[in-house]
Amino acid sequence: MGDKTGICDSILEAIGNTPMVRLPRDFDPQIKCEVLLKLDYLNPGGSMKDRIALHMVRMAEKRGDLKPGGRIVECSSGNTGAGLCIVAAALGYDITIVIPDKMSSEKISALRALGADVVVTPCNVDIEDPMHYTKVAGRIAEQTPGSWWPDQYHNRDNTDAHYYSTGPEIWEQSGGKIDYFVAGAGTGGTISGIARYLKEQDPNIKIVGVDPPGSILAHYWNTGEVCESGPYAVEGVGEEEVPNAWDPKLIDEYLVVRDADSFAMARKLAATTGMFPGGSGGMNMAAVLELAKGLPEEARIVTLLPDYGKAYLSKVYSEDWLRDCGYLPQVPAATAKVSDLVHENSRARVYDDETLAWAIRQAGERGVRPLSIIARNGEALLGILDEDKAISVLSQGADLESLKAGDFVTTAPAVLKLDQPWKDAVDALANHEAVLVKMKDGGFATFSRQELMQGLKRLAH
Ligand SMILES: Cc1ncc(COP(=O)(O)O)c(C=O)c1O
Incomplete structure (x- = not known):
């Protein structure tokens, strides 16, 4: 990161190399094993998506898909959008981000602050509906000359970004001793890229996927069938179709965590350790604790806190919102x-x-x-x-x-x-x-x- 003074020539050099923190032993007295958390919310855009934004753009430039003066058009639940905005600002591209309206207002405001044209679409529409955010992004990209659509859900460079950066960082920081890696999937790029790298280093490492109940991914992993998707509130994870950036063959086990448990865990982590994740980090940690219950002291689990809790002050971290939405007892x-x-x-x-x-x-x-x-x-x-x-x-x-x-x-x-x-x-x-x-x-x-x-x-x- 930066030169030897630590000064970066561009914000892009500040992406990656995030810290890994050990979960305090007294976090849950039932847990004997060691848990390491990779704080990817400490990336400049507040999430691990900065990594894929940079890699996808660099590869698009290399292939000639994105040329100087061009426009990046992407559909994003917020984090990839923020990452792409940072890369676009640093490299001089225009950018349009299409975002569904269930996302927090803080995330939408952040995209605008980072210079994007933001298009907000309804979240309550079928994936085949022309107003679905993926369809809207595709249409804008098609109709705008000089534009490039990264299409993170089906872009191999999304997965490769984690294979080339997050995976090696985790391997190095944990000194090559990892028993389990636990993560949720949205596009699947994070878990698949990290899993591919870690399994190449040590095939015994077990990869555990995590999913919210309304997502199709865990069901697909278990049965090979695409089921009907349902509503859930945790942001960034879970899917309603199978993304190409996700490689289910690399995953050894799938756990499902309810929204209420994800949010409660994120809040506990923030309040008792100072690590401040969004809902998906809470989801990962809830799965980690479930898994950890059966593991001995010498076992080590690694997980990721994908994004920053500050983006969810009006949701996960608002007791009123939790009560109004039924995530606290009635x-x-x-x-x-x-x-x-x-x-x-x-x-x-x-x-x-x-x-x-x-x-x-x-x-x-x-x-x-x-x-x-x-x-x-x-x-x-x-x-x-x-x-x-x-x-x-x-x-x-x-x-x-x-x-x-x-x-x-x-x-x-x-x-x-x-x-x-x-x-x-x-x-x-x-x-x-x-x-x-x-x-x-x-x-x-x-x-x-x-x-x-x-x-x-x-x-x-
Ligand atoms: C907050 C959050 N957590 C987790 C994920 C899942 O990451 P991936 O898309 O690499 O599967 C995302 C993806 O958007 C996210 O925004």
């Missing part, structure tokens, strides 16, 4: 309270003697609406920000710093208590877009119909 409807439905949304404590400018920042910029206004003296709730009056002075260009929030107060909608029955929230929101909830610290949180719609999914009837 609450019995018979006993549920308002506290079971409210979200950890943005809150603000605005006093009557603060400026209107400050109040408008809370309501406008941070979206805290309705915004409660509290008396400095005594902490009583005076009401909520009168938005009509605030908009009126805003549109007149008034000096907001000289106006007081306390002069822009209107009657508060219903104020719920946390220990009220949840049905009171349904009644209160029948006539209001949002109401207030008095929190334990005496402050007021907003509670909207949108949150109610999400929160009601937490109840078991």
Whole structure:
């Protein structure tokens, strides 16, 4: 990486050579064997896909498929997109990324930040549908002169990137002692490239694939048949058709891990070790622990944390999202309270003697609406920000710093208590877009119909 000073001439030299970290022995008292985690989320684009982006582009240049001034067009769940954007930026190519709408908004924003034209497609369509993200990418590439579609799912260079970089790094870092390598597959490039390299060094190394339940890959590996795919939420892994970058012959065993277990494991890893993976890293680790239960102290398992947890703060790392989507236990409807439905949304404590400018920042910029206004003296709730009056002075260009929030107060909608029955929230929101909830610290949180719609999914009837 870089020259001997460690300075890289280009971001591209910072790709690869990621660290490998031993799982602390007390992570799970049931596990005796050694577990090594390759932190590929520490690549510049936040995932192991930087490696394939660079290799696929270099090979396309070599073959003449991508020429100076050309455009890269790819469909990506985000990470290959980010890797390709980095390579495109460093080498001066234009880039279009097609991404399905189930992906986190952070990932989509990152692609835009890295200079891509982003096309968002619906995720709820069949693979044969012309709006499926692979079909859209193919069409754009076909219709755009000078463009090149890496087609990571069926590109041999995807697999080779891991054969030439990740596999040798893992072999070297583990000093040639590996009993199991565990990884999930999306395109299959990671597991297949690494497996091919490791098995060439030591044919006794066992390769364990991991899959979410709705994917076809584990079923195909077990039966040779392509089954119907189903929904799952972990991003980047699992497939609905068999990708050519995946080589099932190199895999010795397949484990299936539920979304809820993948997310719980990612969170445990982050909170207790400081290693901060996305959902697929949690999935890999859940499979590792399952496998490790039966292994002796001297055994060694290696796995990969493919991407960075920071891309999933609004999903895997949001307790509200986990609850709303059913990844945490439901609450019995018979006993549920308002506290079971409210979200950890943005809150603000605005006093009557603060400026209107400050109040408008809370309501406008941070979206805290309705915004409660509290008396400095005594902490009583005076009401909520009168938005009509605030908009009126805003549109007149008034000096907001000289106006007081306390002069822009209107009657508060219903104020719920946390220990009220949840049905009171349904009644209160029948006539209001949002109401207030008095929190334990005496402050007021907003509670909207949108949150109610999400929160009601937490109840078991
Ligand atoms: C987060 C994440 N984990 C795992 C994978 C699977 O890697 P591969 O496509 O090499 O099978 C991907 C692929 O996109 C991914 O984005």
